[in-house]
Amino acid sequence: MAEIKQVTVIGTGVLGSQIAYQTAYSGFTVAVYDINDEVIGKARDVTFPGLAKTYLAEVKDADQEKVDAALKRLSFHTDYASAAAEADIVIEAAPEKLELKEQIFAELNKVAPERTIFCTNSSTLLPSDIAPSTGRSDRFLAMHFANRVWQFNTAEIMGTPETSPEVFEQVVEFGRQIGMVPIPMHKEKAGYVLNSLLVPLLSAAAGLAAGDYADPKSVDDVWRIATGAPLGPFQIYDVIGLNTPYNIMMSGDAEQQKLGAWLKENYIDKGRLGMASGHGFYDYT
Structure with a gap:
């Protein structure tokens, strides 16, 4: 199974931006997607520099070199094709609406490589509700983060009956690599553990x-x-x-x-x- 090197994060809201920056801070190359130039420009010019300052103030091992290096690992996109072209894993962090998530994954499935793992950061929806829209149910699961990921660093990981066990374990390991404490869930439950x-x-x-x-x-x-x-x-x-x-x-x-x-x-x-x-x-x- 291919090593995860290139990460794509869909959405630059509160959690999406944190997931992207934490992943870049952990050494991964991260493509960030949002819906238009205005939104992605605000993320690039305001949100991510603000996160860099927060890490510098609150993360023990942070220094100027590390937070700046994380910013340089980010790229910004307003179309799915360029955002997901090289993705080994995509993490969706869009608003909590089933129809929107289904639409996002259907579009991503058209442009992402076959190897790409799809994850949703949904806080309440079951991954099996979303899976049919992904076109790759064996490579789809949920990876749910808590707000302020650098401090409250859990990653609840929940698959469906169709999720490949190898993919599940790879995502658990990826969680560790980006500084999270993986919480594997044995079966689906709306709300996971935290919610x-x-x-x-x-x-x-x-x-x-x-x-x-x-x-x-x-x-x-x-x-x-x-x-x-x-x-x-x-x-x-x-x-x-x-x-x-x-x-x-x-x-x-x-x-x-x-x-x-x-x-x-x-x-x-x-x-x-x-x-x-x-x-x-x-x-x-």
């Missing part, structure tokens, strides 16, 4: 605030003081960014969709998208 635990917590917190039982700061105070956790649920919302939880809520039942509508009306529509935007449940400016 099976985290999503109910965040939903319960949103229900308390949306129902006007307690304000977000009070909910966070109770959680941190009573459990010793470093962050409360609304602080976690801000770290994740509010768009991803919103998309998950709107894919849920009627009660979840009500919480999504509350989140959108009171925060997202007001530009309060989380820590990355400077404002979420808290202000970071």
Whole structure:
């Protein structure tokens, strides 16, 4: 089986950009794709230089030479053909919408080499839901990262019954090579390990605030003081960014969709998208 050397990351949102930079920082050549020149230009000129500064400040072994070398390993693309032309592995980090992910993988399958492994960073969708669109179910699986990958460095790896065991093990090893702690999952489960635990917590917190039982700061105070956790649920919302939880809520039942509508009306529509935007449940400016 071919060694993984060339990596393609689809999407330059919060997690996509982190996955790409962490992979480049670990010594891999990374092609980064997004939908148009404006979006990819912002990633190139703002997002990735910002990540370099963050690594310099927060990663123990980081120095100027390492963070600059990582930036030089990145290339930027707005078409799938050039982004995936040499890819040994593609990691998709697009918004949490099944139809969008299906469309992305169908297009990638037309242009990526036959050897290329496809991974989704989906946080809730089962890989078997997406697999038929990839055209290579034996070389497709999920590789789910947590936000702030340089600090919370888990990579939950979940295949389908059709995923090749050799491909699965290769992706586990790739996770180690990019500084992650691989978490192999023995069978499919929506939400994996992390979100099976985290999503109910965040939903319960949103229900308390949306129902006007307690304000977000009070909910966070109770959680941190009573459990010793470093962050409360609304602080976690801000770290994740509010768009991803919103998309998950709107894919849920009627009660979840009500919480999504509350989140959108009171925060997202007001530009309060989380820590990355400077404002979420808290202000970071």
